Amino acid sequence: MNFYSPIFFLFLLGLIPIILMYLLKKQHKDIEISSNFLWKKTLRDIEANKPWQKLRKNLLLLLQILAFIFIVFTLTQPYIISDILSGGSLIIVLDSSASMQSTDVDYENRFHKAKADIRQAINSLKPQTEVTLISMDKSPKIIVSNSSDKSLLKRKLDSIKVSDNSENLKDTVSLVKAITKDIENYQVIFYTDKNIENSISNMIVKNINGKGDNLAIENLSYTYSDDNITVLTRIKNYSQNHYSSDIVLYSDGEIHDVKEIDLSPDESKNIYWYDVPYADILKAEIDLEDSLTLDNYRYAVVNKQKENKVLLVSKGNVFLQKAIDIQQNIELYRANEADEDISGFDLYVYDGLLPKELPKDGNLLMFNPPTNSLVKINSLSRSGELKVREDELFANISLDFTIRETKVFDTPSWGVSVLLSNDKPIILKGEVKNQKIVAVGFDINDTDLPLKIDFPIFIQNVLSYTLNLNNHKSNSVLAGESIKIDPLPKSQEVYITNPQEIKSLLAPPFPLAPYTDINSIGIYTIEEKYEDGSNKNYFAVNLNTSKESNTFYDIPEDNEELSKEQNRVTSGRNMKNIFIWLALAALAIEWVVYNRGY
Amino acid sequence: MKEKLINSDFLKKLDRLKLNSNIILNKGYSGLRKSKSKGNSVEFSDFREYTHGDDYRKIDWNVYARFERLFIKLFMEEREALINIFLDCSKSMDFGNPKKSLTAQKIALALGYLSLSNMDKINLFTQKDDFLKDTDYLHGKNSFSTLVNYVDNINFDNKRDFFSLIKSRTYKKGVSIIISDLFTNTLKDSIKYLSYMKQTIIIIQVLSLEEIKPNDTGDIRFIDSETHEAKDVSVTPQVLSSYNDTFSEFINEIKELCHKYGCSYTLVSNKEHIDEIILDNLIKARILR
Numbered sequence: 001m002n003f004y005s006p007i008f009f010l011f012l013l014g015l016i017p018i019i020l021m022y023l024l025k026k027q028h029k030d031i032e033i034s035s036n037f038l039w040k041k042t043l044r045d046i047e048a049n050k051p052w053q054k055l056r057k058n059l060l061l062l063l064q065i066l067a068f069i070f071i072v073f074t075l076t077q078p079y080i081i082s083d084i085l086s087g088g089s090l091i092i093v094l095d096s097s098a099s100m101q102s103t104d105v106d107y108e109n110r111f112h113k114a115k116a117d118i119r120q121a122i123n124s125l126k127p128q129t130e131v132t133l134i135s136m137d138k139s140p141k142i143i144v145s146n147s148s149d150k151s152l153l154k155r156k157l158d159s160i161k162v163s164d165n166s167e168n169l170k171d172t173v174s175l176v177k178a179i180t181k182d183i184e185n186y187q188v189i190f191y192t193d194k195n196i197e198n199s200i201s202n203m204i205v206k207n208i209n210g211k212g213d214n215l216a217i218e219n220l221s222y223t224y225s226d227d228n229i230t231v232l233t234r235i236k237n238y239s240q241n242h243y244s245s246d247i248v249l250y251s252d253g254e255i256h257d258v259k260e261i262d263l264s265p266d267e268s269k270n271i272y273w274y275d276v277p278y279a280d281i282l283k284a285e286i287d288l289e290d291s292l293t294l295d296n297y298r299y300a301v302v303n304k305q306k307e308n309k310v311l312l313v314s315k316g317n318v319f320l321q322k323a324i325d326i327q328q329n330i331e332l333y334r335a336n337e338a339d340e341d342i343s344g345f346d347l348y349v350y351d352g353l354l355p356k357e358l359p360k361d362g363n364l365l366m367f368n369p370p371t372n373s374l375v376k377i378n379s380l381s382r383s384g385e386l387k388v389r390e391d392e393l394f395a396n397i398s399l400d401f402t403i404r405e406t407k408v409f410d411t412p413s414w415g416v417s418v419l420l421s422n423d424k425p426i427i428l429k430g431e432v433k434n435q436k437i438v439a440v441g442f443d444i445n446d447t448d449l450p451l452k453i454d455f456p457i458f459i460q461n462v463l464s465y466t467l468n469l470n471n472h473k474s475n476s477v478l479a480g481e482s483i484k485i486d487p488l489p490k491s492q493e494v495y496i497t498n499p500q501e502i503k504s505l506l507a508p509p510f511p512l513a514p515y516t517d518i519n520s521i522g523i524y525t526i527e528e529k530y531e532d533g534s535n536k537n538y539f540a541v542n543l544n545t546s547k548e549s550n551t552f553y554d555i556p557e558d559n560e561e562l563s564k565e566q567n568r569v570t571s572g573r574n575m576k577n578i579f580i581w582l583a584l585a586a587l588a589i590e591w592v593v594y595n596r597g598y
Numbered sequence: 599m600k601e602k603l604i605n606s607d608f609l610k611k612l613d614r615l616k617l618n619s620n621i622i623l624n625k626g627y628s629g630l631r632k633s634k635s636k637g638n639s640v641e642f643s644d645f646r647e648y649t650h651g652d653d654y655r656k657i658d659w660n661v662y663a664r665f666e667r668l669f670i671k672l673f674m675e676e677r678e679a680l681i682n683i684f685l686d687c688s689k690s691m692d693f694g695n696p697k698k699s700l701t702a703q704k705i706a707l708a709l710g711y712l713s714l715s716n717m718d719k720i721n722l723f724t725q726k727d728d729f730l731k732d733t734d735y736l737h738g739k740n741s742f743s744t745l746v747n748y749v750d751n752i753n754f755d756n757k758r759d760f761f762s763l764i765k766s767r768t769y770k771k772g773v774s775i776i777i778s779d780l781f782t783n784t785l786k787d788s789i790k791y792l793s794y795m796k797q798t799i800i801i802i803q804v805l806s807l808e809e810i811k812p813n814d815t816g817d818i819r820f821i822d823s824e825t826h827e828a829k830d831v832s833v834t835p836q837v838l839s840s841y842n843d844t845f846s847e848f849i850n851e852i853k854e855l856c857h858k859y860g861c862s863y864t865l866v867s868n869k870e871h872i873d874e875i876i877l878d879n880l881i882k883a884r885i886l887r
Contacts, residue, residue: 028819028830034690034698034809036822036829037781042844043831 001078001575004201008075015065022061063590070583078575079202088185089146090125091132091176092118095192095208096160097167098479098548102193104210104291111162114191114208121189122153132179133157136192138165138480138519140172164294164521165480166547167192173199193551212551213239216295217247218268220284220542222276222302229276229302233284235261236268238550245288247271251279261286278302280538281523295549299523299540301475307331308467311362313338314351319450320367323459324349330463347466352443361490363436363466368407368443375428375439376410384421391418393429393438393461401449406442415439429465434489434510436466475539482516483539487528497525499541603700603750604707608873612708613649615876615886616716617681617773617800618862644672644738646715672717679718680735680772682797683709684764685752687724689824690781692754694806694868699754702777702804704872709775710745712886714738718773722748723764725756730763757824761788771796779805780852789859799861800885803852806868812841 003009033039100111107113122131131153133144144156177200180186188203190196193212196205219234237243244262248255259271276282285297311333312321325332333345338355342348348359351367358364358373371377382405388394408424411417415430415437426441449455468486477483487494487507494507496515499522506512506526518524518541526537543549648657648668656670685706691699706722713720719735722745733748761784774797776788792799815838820829831837849865856863864883866875880886 028817029814030819030821030828031814032821032823034693034779034806034823035781036820036825036827038809038841038844038848039820039829039831041848042837042841043829045844046837046840 004077004079006076008072008077011072011075012069014072015068018064018068019061022058022064059593060590063586063593067583067586067590070579070586074576074579074583078579088187089130089132089180089183091134091179091186091188092121093134093136093140093172093176093188093190093192094118094157094160095167095190095194096135096137096162097194098162098164098294098543099193099292099551100162100208101164101294102210102212102214102291102551103293104212104551105208109162110193110208110210114206115157115160117206117208118157118191119154122150122157125150133160134172134175135160136167136169136172137163139168140175142175163479163519164541164543165519166478166544167194169194169196176200176203210291210551211239212291213241214290214292214295214549214551215239215243215245215263215286215288216292216543216545216549217284217286217298218295218545218549220282220298220300222282222300225274228278231273231276231282231284231300233271233273233298234268235263235271235286236545236549237263237265239290240265243288243290245286248285248287249273249276250283250285251276252281253283281540292549292551294521295543295545297521298542299476299521301523301538301540303475308346309333309344310347310349310463310467311335311342311345312349312351313353314349315353317351317367317444319444319455320349320351320459323450323456324463326456327460327463330467347463360433360435363489364438365462365466366437366439368441368446369439374414374432374437375412377407377441378410378424379408381406381408381421381424381426384424387420387423389416389418389420391429392465393418393427393458395461397454397458397461401447401452401454403442404446406446409439409441431511434487434491436489438462438466475537477518477539477541478544479518479521479541480544481518482514483518484514485512485526487512487526488530488535490530491528492531493529495527495529497527499523503527603703603746604711604872608708608876609711611873611877612712613646613715614651615712615881617679617709617713617718618884618887644717645669646672646739679713679716680770681709681713681718681720682769682772682774683720683722684760684774684776684778685722685724685749686760686776686778687752687754688756688758688760689754690779691804693823694808696868697754698779698804698806698868699752701866701868701870701872701875702802703749703752705777705802705804705866705875707746707749708872708876710736710749711739711742714742714745720745724752725758725760725763727756728758728763730766759784761785764788765791769795769797773798773800775800775802777802777804779803779809785852786855789855789861793859799856799859801852801856801861801863802880802885803849803863803865804868805865810845810867812838 094114096111100114101109103109105113107116125131128148130146130148131144132142132146133153133156135141135143143160144153147153176188180188180200186202188200190203190205191208192205193208216236216238217233218236219232222229222231231249233247233249235247242264244260246258247261248258250256256276257273261269261271263269279302282300282302283297288296290296307329309331310324312324313335314320315336321332321334324330338350338353340355340357343359343361345359345362347363347365349365350369354366354369354372366375369375386399388399403421406421406426408421408426409428411425412428412430414432415428417425417427418429419425419427428437428439430437444450449458485494485506491507493505494512495503496506497503499520506515521541521543524539524541526539528535528537645658645661646669648670652670658669658671661667661669683706685702687699691697691702710720710722714737717737719737721735722733724731733745736745759782760778761782765788769792774792776799780801780803789799815833815835817830817832820831821827822829853863862883862885864879864885866879870879876886
């Protein structure tokens with residue numbers, strides 16, 4: 001028997017005053033007699049002959065206690081697991097996250113075992129039971145809603161595929177809560193290998209667990225060192241056994257080196273690989289058959305140290321030139337005339353000058369621009385209160401600077417205002433046809449900003465945005481996450497190829513929405529096609545080992561018992577009414593006993 | 599005012615009674631028995647008014663001539679019967695309405711009187727703290743006042759088991775009369791000892807009506823007057839019937855014990871009048887005749 005509100009057991013403390021009151025109430029009439037000789041004998045006989053006689057004296061107390069206990073039980077809303085779901089709704093949640101691929105069960109893997117259990121459960125359902133089938137990985141998906149068609153249910157069940165993602169328990173629970181809100185008679189069953197707390201009433205967790213002996217590569221990262229790279233791998237032993245194995249590092253598909261590892265239970269080790277030559281793709285693999293193979297390999301994409309070509313068009317601005325030049329992988333070119341037919345730069349910086357025809361092949365940064373096809377100057381402002389929007393351009397920058405004179409823009413359709421003076425935009429940021437544009441309304445020399453420590457940071461922020469310098473951080477994601485793809489402005493078509501070698505078109509249309517279809521582990525290839533050729537970029541998708549690799553769980557005792565009865569669908573039958581009747585019965589008997597004066 | 603323990607009318611009635619000769623003769627002793635050796639061995643002891651049934655040959659005609667009343671001469675034999683009366687004066691006897699002790703005192707006096715009047719020697723044993731106290735052997739009717747005074751001054755407040763004290767001394771061959779409520783576990787030992795001392799044993803159990811048939815019900819804390827030990831009992835009809843069973847068993851045990859050791863036994867209640875006890879109960883129990 002289980003309880004929906006076991007907190008009410010605290011009321012059992014109320015028994016203490018009942019017993020105390022009973023003891024205090026029971027006042028004996030004192031009678032002095034010559035000798036207890038005969039009474040002692042009598043009592044000894046009574047107690048010896050009828051052990052329950054002793055209890056009989058306190059029959060009223062016992063009945064009171066019984067009635068009280070029954071009332072408390074009623075409050076705790078007890079239910080028993082019953083084989084028959086009495087004509088209500090059944091909500092089955094199937095965990096299809098990566099750890100369900102563990103092979104430590106009798107079936108092909110945990111996921112198949114869960115499916116087999118669900119199939120049996122569906123078979124043994126009463127005909128009128130309505131079943132909702134939900135799969136749970138990165139987000140809950142309702143596969144079938146309120147159907148009593150068993151063949152449909154089984155067909156849809158077969159269609160659920162196990163993913164490489166982590167499960168999203170929070171969203172699933174809130175979805176299930178929303179579904180069950182208006183249903184009176186329902187039962188929720190979770191088929192999962194995770195430890196889930198019972199947060200929904202009428203919920204049963206059927207744990208699909210095995211021994212879960214698993215080793216995982218938790219991390220694969222690299223740093224540049226001179227002409228080559230240094231690679232770090234971290235291996236963790238999630239099992240309760242000692243393991244020794246080989247770990248192999250592949251660089252661009254070829255074996256670079258093999259190392260031996262030796263791990264005691266719950267141990268994790270860092271392994272360094274030095275002097276690894278440059279490669280696009282690194283892969284580490286443990287040569288071992290454990291319960292979950294997904295985390296036996298891990299990928300990393302090496303970000304090439306690309307030189308960005310930047311053109312600074314200025315009559316001479318040392319501050320700007322120095323601030324841009326700090327960045328190591330920038331090749332800075334300077335010009336003091338705004339020529340129209342230049343191309344081939346990743347970023348054009350115009351300081352007070354603009355060509356009549358703006359370049360189309362690179363991003364644009366304009367300081368103190370005249371009115372042009374992109375920005376329209378509204379007025380000039382000499383003083384005003386500065387306000388900044390929360391934006392990456394002003395990350396870590398204080399507004400503690402003054403501007404002598406600035407141009408005030410009209411807000412264009414392509415961008416947003418970042419810095420405002422008297423609520424009018426003076427710095428704009430946006431994208432036109434894949435071309436990132438930042439427009440600054442003032443001349444750097446008209447402010448005291450260059451004298452502040454914030455100035456180089458501000459320029460770096462602007463460069464990071466316009467040159468996608470932070471991009472390399474996002475070439476490794478975890479399965480189930482999304483990735484933002486930033487193609488170059490000149491890209492005409494963007495394709496993506498997933499690890500199963502299926503190629504699909506991402507763009508046009510531009511701009512690109514974040515790519516979310518990341519469900520399998522491996523290397524994804526992004527191909528950008530330009531007028532004059534194409535370029536390939538990669539990103540690696542790895543398993544969220546912190547959530548999925550720990551396939552070993554201590555199953556609580558009662559859950560283990562439950563899991564033994566996997567093949568039957570059960571439901572909680574509320575025992576509340578029975579306990580109400582029992583309490584009434586106890587009170588009635590007490591009344592009779594009191595009146596008869598036993 | 600203390601109730602007078604005994605009155606002369608009653609004593610007169612007692613004159614006609616004596617301890618059952620069967621008991622005494624069986625053991626070969628008597629205080630005032632017809633005996634072949636009487637002429638030689640007796641010596642004058644006392645006079646007593648003639649009562650119906652006395653041997654008229656013993657009438658002292660000289661006295662009759664002087665007072666015109668019939669007296670008989672009493673002679674004391676050398677072989678006197680020794681009567682030991684054990685009067686339990688524990689606190690438990692001091693109970694009931696009238697008190698058990700009063701009944702016991704009256705019985706003791708009555709038996710003492712008729713023994714004295716039958717020319718037997720009596721010794722009354724009582725308890726004083728941890729010791730057995732006695733009156734020493736009294737004989738002759740004129741010792742009766744000593745006996746009355748003694749009995750009158752007994753305090754029923756002893757808390758020690760009286761029966762264990764019986765074994766503290768030796769007794770000459772004779773009759774032992776035990777007057778007690780018998781709330782003890784050492785009765786058997788005492789009877790054994792007295793038998794060993796060649797005593798003819800008479801047991802008179804005095805109980806109050808509350809003890810024979812209690813009728814209080816409800817939650818009662820019974821407090822033992824001797825030990826002050828409290829016993830909480832929820833007295834229900836079932837418990838009362840169980841008490842009755844225990845009581846019958848208790849009496850039967852005593853009867854069995856008496857039968858085994860050849861004792862005479864009777865149970866008297868505090869509600870019975872002394873006349874009733876002596877003239878009816880004890881005679882029926884074949885203790886007196």
